[in-house]
Amino acid sequence: MDLRELYQEVILDHGKNPRNHKFPEPHNREARGYNPLCGDKITLRLQLDGDTITDVGFIGQGCAISQASCSTMTQAIKGKTLPEVEALFSKFHTMLTSDEGSDDLEALGKLSVFAGVREFPMRVKCATLGWHTLNQALGDAGDEATTE
Amino acid sequence: MSEVSPVSASRRELFDVQSVREDFPALHQEVHGKPLVYLDSAATSLRPQAVIDAVADVYARDCANIHRAVHLLSQRATARFEEAREKVRSFVNAANKSEVVFTRGTTEAINLVAQSWGRAYLREGDEVLVTELEHHSNIVPWQILCQQTGATLVVVPITDRGEVLAEAFEQELSERTRLVALAHVSNALGTVLPVADLIALAHDRGAVVLLDGAQAVSHVDVDVQALDCDFYAFSGHKLYGPTGIGALYAKERLLESMPPYQGGGDMIRSVTFEETTYNDLPYKFEAGTPNIAGAIGLGAAIDYFASFDAQAVHAHERAVLRYATEALEAVPGVRLIGTAPGKVSVLSFLMDAAHPHDIGTIVDSEGVAIRTGHHCAQPVMEHFGIAATARASLGMYNTTGDVDALVAALHKVQEIFG
Ligand SMILES: Cc1ncc(COP(=O)(O)O)c(C=O)c1O
Numbered sequence: 001m002d003l004r005e006l007y008q009e010v011i012l013d014h015g016k017n018p019r020n021h022k023f024p025e026p027h028n029r030e031a032r033g034y035n036p037l038c039g040d041k042i043t044l045r046l047q048l049d050g051d052t053i054t055d056v057g058f059i060g061q062g063c064a065i066s067q068a069s070c071s072t073m074t075q076a077i078k079g080k081t082l083p084e085v086e087a088l089f090s091k092f093h094t095m096l097t098s099d100e101g102s103d104d105l106e107a108l109g110k111l112s113v114f115a116g117v118r119e120f121p122m123r124v125k126c127a128t129l130g131w132h133t134l135n136q137a138l139g140d141a142g143d144e145a146t147t148e
Numbered sequence: 149m150s151e152v153s154p155v156s157a158s159r160r161e162l163f164d165v166q167s168v169r170e171d172f173p174a175l176h177q178e179v180h181g182k183p184l185v186y187l188d189s190a191a192t193s194l195r196p197q198a199v200i201d202a203v204a205d206v207y208a209r210d211c212a213n214i215h216r217a218v219h220l221l222s223q224r225a226t227a228r229f230e231e232a233r234e235k236v237r238s239f240v241n242a243a244n245k246s247e248v249v250f251t252r253g254t255t256e257a258i259n260l261v262a263q264s265w266g267r268a269y270l271r272e273g274d275e276v277l278v279t280e281l282e283h284h285s286n287i288v289p290w291q292i293l294c295q296q297t298g299a300t301l302v303v304v305p306i307t308d309r310g311e312v313l314a315e316a317f318e319q320e321l322s323e324r325t326r327l328v329a330l331a332h333v334s335n336a337l338g339t340v341l342p343v344a345d346l347i348a349l350a351h352d353r354g355a356v357v358l359l360d361g362a363q364a365v366s367h368v369d370v371d372v373q374a375l376d377c378d379f380y381a382f383s384g385h386k387l388y389g390p391t392g393i394g395a396l397y398a399k400e401r402l403l404e405s406m407p408p409y410q411g412g413g414d415m416i417r418s419v420t421f422e423e424t425t426y427n428d429l430p431y432k433f434e435a436g437t438p439n440i441a442g443a444i445g446l447g448a449a450i451d452y453f454a455s456f457d458a459q460a461v462h463a464h465e466r467a468v469l470r471y472a473t474e475a476l477e478a479v480p481g482v483r484l485i486g487t488a489p490g491k492v493s494v495l496s497f498l499m500d501a502a503h504p505h506d507i508g509t510i511v512d513s514e515g516v517a518i519r520t521g522h523h524c525a526q527p528v529m530e531h532f533g534i535a536a537t538a539r540a541s542l543g544m545y546n547t548t549g550d551v552d553a554l555v556a557a558l559h560k561v562q563e564i565f566g
Pocket residue numbers: 190191252253254255256283285286331333334335360362363383385524
């Protein structure tokens with residue numbers, strides 16, 4: 001168990017200074033995420049044009065892992081299409097939860113800094129909070145989104 | 149008649165934490181390659197070998213159902229189960245064994261009171277009074293009861309040190325207050341509530357008082373007759389006993405007036421399809437096969453605890469708490485949450501550098517087990533405008549060395565988070 005594997009510089013940096021830490025205007029999707037175990041809370045808003053996420057931001061509070069994960073996620077998904085985002089989350093999830101970890105770290109780019117979380121099962125939920133919230137925001141993609 | 153052995157006699161006079169530590173096998177292990185430093189006894193305490201042996205012995209030897217068969221094993225199991233009840237009675241100083249109901253723990257004990265006493269006696273417009281520092285298990289059962297009966301839940305606010313003041317309490321009491329449910333000791337803050345005063349105030353208004361003693365039993369003296377509380381709930385697993393067992397003390401007069409909580413075997417005298425008559429107290433409230441080994445293990449935990457001078461145990465814990473309070477306050481960027489005078493055993497804190505969850509992971513990697521989160525007391529977190537704290541909590545086996553290990557681990561947190 002190596003703490004430096006978990007708390008990589010990128011994670012510490014994004015945890016302290018989360019990127020896209022504001023709500024985009026305009027936006028047409030919103031969801032809230034909550035991890036009852038540790039009290040981490042985020043609100044994610046994004047603009048979905050066709051099937052492309054053209055802008056995204058979040059406000060939240062929580063541990064370094066959850067905030068850094070949200071922050072890097074917003075960077076990774078901006079400008080991506082829904083199928084691309086889905087593929088990314090699936091790879092990300094595999095990296096965190098499968099016994100072997102990811103076989104495709106390259107495809108994850110900066111998100112691969114979270115590979116160390118796999119060794120800390122109690123923290124996987126922190127790293128996926130943003131992604132689950134994103135899924136929820138995209139959930140009713142056919143509907144007109146509510147922003148409140 | 150068994151004689152007091154010289155060993156236990158000398159133990160009573162002298163509290164030797166190193167010899168206590170020898171009694172707890174779980175302390176003697178490494179986690180992540182480091183010696184375990186266990187600072188999470190408020191969540192659950194570790195168990196001495198005597199308790200582990202007592203539970204194992206039930207299954208290895210006296211393995212039978214109770215109150216049912218004429219065979220020898222059942223007689224032995226029944227006798228030991230009832231001896232355990234007597235130990236609980238003596239531990240909380242109840243007047244009578246029939247006032248001690250075994251439950252799964254504090255949570256079930258509180259739910260029993262809410263559903264049996266509460267549903268029978270609460271009406272629309274009545275009030276149930278709790279405080280802002282309660283554990284969820286002393287909030288939610290009353291919310292459910294209020295929904296069922298139309299009664300209202302009223303909350304006594306706490307101060308910014310985490311105290312419940314008698315004046316604030318009195319302000320929320322009213323002619324409509326039927327029941328007051330209070331923590332004896334707060335699990336999130338360590339506050340010891342001035343329960344004797346609060347009980348007197350509540351009784352003046354004719355309200356019945358339940359004390360949630362989950363955090364109190366191992367850290368302060370409990371005498372239900374001196375307190376004059378009407379109900380007292382606690383869990384074995386926070387008193388060095390097994391999980392899945394606890395007890396409800398209730399005044400006999402109240403128990404007699406209460407309908408059964410659950411129906412089933414053991415709680416009845418006779419059953420026909422036309423009519424069922426219920427068993428005597430406390431069996432009327434113990435439907436089904438109970439946690440026999442758990443109750444006997446709880447009895448063993450009480451025996452173990454009683455082999456010490458309780459004042460010496462409390463004094464030891466107070467000394468470690470004082471040491472820890474000073475040590476944590478000396479760590480730059482650390483803020484204690486819960487600073488009531490006379491608090492016990494709990495250090496909730498925040499660090500500027502890191503979120504509680506990150507603190508928990510980092511100190512764990514140093515072998516130090518603490519709890520992080522809202523500690524099932526979200527209203528407390530809300531009062532302080534925070535989502536979570538890190539919490540170190542003490543048991544009788546903790547030392548100032550454990551505190552030093554925590555402080556060293558917190559420095560590691562600062563190193564990483566810079
Ligand atoms: C103050 C307080 N009340 C109630 C409980 C619930 O106890 P149990 O989970 O053993 O039923 C706890 C345990 O966390 C507690 O600390």
